[in-house]
Amino acid sequence: MELNEKTIAKTTIYNGKIIDLEVHDIALPNGQTSKRELVKHNGAVAVCAITPNNKIILVKQFRKPIENTLLEIPAGKLELNEDRTSAAQRELEEETGYIADDLQLITEMYGSPGFTNEKISIYFADNLRIGEMNLDDDEFVELHELSIEEATTKLQNGEITDAKTIIAIQYLLLNYNHSK
Structure with a gap:
């Protein structure tokens, strides 16, 4: 079936600074027509970074679409x-002050492909x-450094609900040697 x-x-x-909004008239596989509302986005990157003292670097910031702060x-x-x-590398330094010369790609993901083409590349870094x-003028973040166990507890308690962060913590649990 097509x-x-x-x-x-x-x-x-x-046409905005971060997104463009489009409405598409489409032909469906069954010959009917419909509409699709699309959010076009240039893409994003994220970094699962571990400090020299074995802490995962997180930032807390207010997210207007959900009217709440996220870790x-x-x-x-x-x-x-x-x-x-x-x-x-740029985003990690701007938001946290840490520099990573060597990044390893963990995965690339689409967070909500039902309405947006935004692809997020998630990287890992532990040699910081x-x-x-160097935050943007309209960017306000609070830096947090948690042990992997503390981050896992926050995930299990529902305090971490951001998809890319959930993926990062799960990556650490499966792949990272916590006793380095």
């Missing part, structure tokens, strides 16, 4: 045509050195 949906017409309803691994959006690894935080 599952592809063919775009018949497309209307851009908003998350450092992350940020890609600039146009920016290399994903370089973007991850101190740099300098």
